[in-house]
Amino acid sequence: MAELVMDLSGSGVAHAPLPEGDPKRRCPDITRAREALGWEPCVPAREGLEKTLKWFAECGGSRTPMRESS
Secondary structure (H helix, E strand, C coil): CCCHHHHCCCCCCCCCCCCCCCCCCCCCHHHHHHHHHCCCCCCCCHHHHHHHHHHHHHHCCCCCCCCCCC
């Protein structure tokens, strides 16, 4: 995943030691989202990352969450 992000963004990765107790590998479980919301991912990772990087570029890299239009 890091290689895909680097490829799409043209950036690099800074390697640092993991914080104490941090898992070495994550395996997200979306069962609760699927059951409670009827949601599951439907966009391929590359496409989703491209859209996310475009959004960050357009908002100037601001960390302000997206707001709904009124």
